[in-house]
Amino acid sequence: MTQSLLNPIALSxxxxxxxxxxxxPMAGMTDAPMRTLAWSFGAGHVVSEMVSAKPELWHTEKSRLRRVGLPEINPNAVQIAGDDPVTMAASAQRLVDHGAQLIDINFGCPAKKVCRRAAGSALLADIDGIARIVAAVxxxxxxxxxxxTRTGLTPExxxxxxxxxxxxxxxxxxVVLHARSRACRFKGVVDYARIRPITKRLAIPVLVNGDIDSGASAQEALAKSGAAGIMVGRGAMGQPWLFAELLxxxxxxLGERVAIMQLHLTMLHDFYxxxxxFRxxxxxxxxxxxxxSAPALRRDFMQLDGAAAQVNWLLAHAAAIEDKASAHACLSVDRAA
Ligand SMILES: Cc1cc2nc3c(=O)[nH]c(=O)nc-3n(C[C@H](O)[C@H](O)[C@H](O)COP(=O)(O)O)c2cc1C
Known part of the structure; x- marks a missing residue:
């Protein structure tokens, strides 16, 4: 564990x-149940899934659920994306009126839906646009x-x-920096060292992001980037206790980890x-x-057709899942020996 990760970060x-x-923030993943679990395992900061900056798109159930604030979490951070400073400022104001305690702006998403409107990482081609949006918000x-955001439009x-x-x-x-360029999307090697000039240059804190999924990768990311902290995405999926480990x-x-998976399932059923x-x-x-390490069981779970069937299946297979996981752990230790 890197001691500096325990340090609070003052934003104001x-x-x-x-x-x-x-x-x-991960659209479709870091919903209220996932953020609640991450927070309960010690995460110092969690950010909502991206919300469109256009309030006229907020009436859908999906959008409403994305904007749900969680009373136990502080600050309650909401991410917005868009390209128009005036609209984004108005949306930010409205979100704050509804309880947001921090507004995060997405200049990193390479998704076509965002980028076709020149939002997300497409704005890396328009630094003045980024300045205007941040200033307005x-x-x-x-x-x-x-x-x-990301390191750039291309690796260079x-x-x-x-x-x-x-x-x-x-x-x-x-500022959070995903140590990849827009062109790399989510693949290719992360280049933490490309963040060092940024951490050197800025007076405000920088978090390094990209492929961090263990104490070792956290340490490497911090050492190479000089960042004040880390942001973990995919590495936390299926193991929200990673935050405890990193801290x-x-x-x-193992038995409790299987029980946490069962709890996560019921949290999802309750929330949605x-x-x-169940979907x-x-x-x-x-x-x-x-x-x-239970791929065959995974295939079986994916066939289940309903919330009750999922709950019952996980209960019935808890021991088998534990067996698979501990057999794999033993195999890994044997290999390492
Ligand atoms: C399924 C998925 C959804 C994502 N959605 C968002 C998003 O809404 N906003 C955002 O800023 N980044 C989003 N990202 C990018 C992640 O926040 C993160 O920058 C990226 O996954 C690299 O970090 P990681 O290797 O720890 O996952 C998403 C990534 C994934 C895999």
């Missing part, structure tokens, strides 16, 4: 992150405004540095309702079963 006189280990709200491009500087000068309180806290024993919940639960439970 009124708002601080309780430590330097954050859960990354920061002027509109009293809560901290943070920014999440330095737009991430320019974007981070522009964001700081326009009022951002923190040097005890990790629950049984009908949507949404598939990708989450799949991630756990993958980590428990």
């Amino acid at each position: 006189p009124a708002v601080q992150l309780r430590n330097a280990v954050a859960l990354a 920061a002027a509109a709200v009293e809560v901290p405004v943070t920014v999440k 491009d330095n737009a991430g540095l320019a974007a981070a500087v522009a964001a700081e000068q326009s009022g951002a309180a923190l 040097g806290q005890p990790v629950p024993p 309702g049984a009908e949507s919940g 949404i639960a598939r990708k989450h439970i799949e991630a756990y079963l993958q980590r428990f």
Whole structure:
């Protein structure tokens, strides 16, 4: 465990992150149940799934659920994406009126739906646009405004540095850097060292993001980037206790980890309702079963057709899942010996 990860990060006189280990926003993944679990295992910062900056798109059930604030979490951070400073400022204001305690702006998403409207990481081609958006949002709200972006448009491009500087000068309180370019999307090797010029240049804190899934990768990311903290996305899927591990806290024993998977399942059913919940639960439970090294059981779980069937199946297979996971752990130890 890296001691500095325990340090709080101050974003304003009124708002601080309780430590330097954050859960990354992931659309379709970091919903209220996932954020609740990550927070309960010690994450110092969790960010909602991205919300469109256009309030006219907020009436859907999906959008409403994405904006749900969680009273136990502080700050309650909501991410927005868009390309128009005026609309984004108005949306930020509205979100703060509804309880958001931090606004994060997405300048990192490579998804076509976002980028076709020149939002997300497409704005790395328009640093003035980034400056205008951050300035407008920061002027509109009293809560901290943070920014999440990438190293550049291509692996050679330095737009991430320019974007981070522009964001700081326009009022951002923190920048998260995914150590990949937009062109790399989610693949290819992360290049933490490309973040070092950014951490050197900025006075505000920087979080490093990308492929962090263990104490070793966290240490490497911090050492190479010089960042104040880390943000973990896919590494936390199917193992929300990773935050405890990264913070040097005890990790629950195997039996408890299986029980946490069962708890996560019921949290999803409760949050979305049984009908949507059982479909949404598939990708989450799949991630756990993958980590428990139970691929055949994973296939069986994916065939289940309903919330009650999922709950009963997990109960009936808890012992088998534990067996698979402990057999795999023994095999790994044997191999290492
Ligand atoms: C399924 C999925 C959804 C994502 N959604 C968002 C999002 O809504 N906003 C955002 O800023 N980044 C989003 N990301 C990017 C992650 O926040 C993170 O930057 C990226 O996955 C790299 O970190 P990791 O290797 O720890 O997962 C998403 C990533 C994934 C895999």
